[in-house]
Amino acid sequence: MSDQPEGIPHDRGAADGVARITVPLASELIRGALELERTAQGVLPHRLPARARAQCSDGQLAMAEAQPSGVRLVFRTRATTVELDTLPTKTRYVGAPPRPDGVYDLLVDGQLTDQGSATGGNAFIVDMLKGTTESRSGPVGTLRFTGLPDRVKEVEIWLPHNEVTQLVALRADAPVEAVPWEGRRVWLHHGSSISQGSDAASPSTTWPALAASLGGAELVNLGLGGGALLDPFTARALRDTPADLISVKIGINLVNTDLMRLRAFVPAVHGFLDTVREGHPTAPLLVVSPLLCPVHEDTPGPSVPDFGDLGAGRLRFRAEGDPAERAEGKLTLAVVREQLAGLVERRAVDDPHLHYVDGRELYGTADFDELPLPDQLHPDAATHRRVGERFAALAFGPGRPFAAGRTRAS
Missing domain, CATH: 2.60.120.260 (Galactose-binding domain-like)
Structure with missing residues (x-):
């Protein structure tokens, strides 16, 4: 490498250090x-x-x-x-x-x-x-x-x-x-506000950014606050984006918006994954279920804000649904995890590159006791770091789906 990068005009900065x-x-x-x-x-x-x-x-x-x-x-x-x-x-x-x-x-x-x-x-x-x-x-x-x-x-x-x-x-x-991208694998991730980085300390310390750094991957983060809703246009965006490694984190927004019932949920997940696979038929694909979130583990949505401490700069959320409504097909996080695990197991018979990660392996009961969710929905900066490190181990570690050497064959 030369001492002077090429390609941009070579006029120098001023002696006072101001960028010119x-x-x-x-x-x-x-x-x-x-x-x-x-x-x-x-x-x-x-x-x-x-x-x-x-x-x-x-x-x-x-x-x-x-x-x-x-x-x-x-x-x-x-x-x-x-x-x-x-x-x-x-x-x-x-x-x-x-x-x-x-x-x-x-x-x-x-x-x-x-x-x-x-x-x-x-x-x-x-x-x-x-x-x-x-x-x-x-x-x-x-x-x-x-x-x-x-x-x-x-x-x-x-x-x-x-x-x-x-x-x-x-x-x-x-x-x-x-700087060319060549030589590094591209990891395409989709999820909710937690994946976008809600309450992380800074942009390079959101859990996906930390996991990408630990895994030596180039991150394309489609974490969308409030927007992980199995929208077909998002599936098409994932389909059409070049990537070596793909993960989709599914569930929390469907519960806390009370958007979908069980009858619609399972076919919608199948359709979402089908669309992604149209563009990436053999790339390692992880389906990640929700992190632990006690307010919605067994209680359906919607989530509603509690304004009691808003003046002090604190906003909390609570679940407004009734656990009895599960019998009517309302979704809870426990229901979502059960359905996703079974769905991935069945699809993996014909799709050996499809894998399931239980979100409670990233953040579970013991973690909540140590690092509770400040607003009942979103993790703090320390939890982002923990989730990022755990995801890196579960996804990028030796023998894991994103381990070095695994790239897209599409």
């Missing part, structure tokens, strides 16, 4: 997004393609898929200063203290080296009591990372997993080049 080279926001620099939308401000990464977005008018899904969980800028440079202009959209809840700004993680050669947050940005105001929303425009913010090692290195900037983010400009004080 404007780097085009080319798709080759952006990983983890399925589509890049060019806007008046810059580039908006999407985790569902336009065709999928056009088939659903749900505002929650629109917000979740535009929150760039797992999306990162990756490039090689010897720059010591890097600047990123972004236009974030920050969600505010009426009556609650302001939420922390989204975190950007900067990694150098795979090691977390710096973090930052963007000031300014648009605001999305949510009044949960009235059920209303409001959007307000705001200014572009700049993140500045300085003191990077003066050598050729691989730099990653992970975008906030919980904050819609438009990329406006990238600058550096030395030339930048894209």
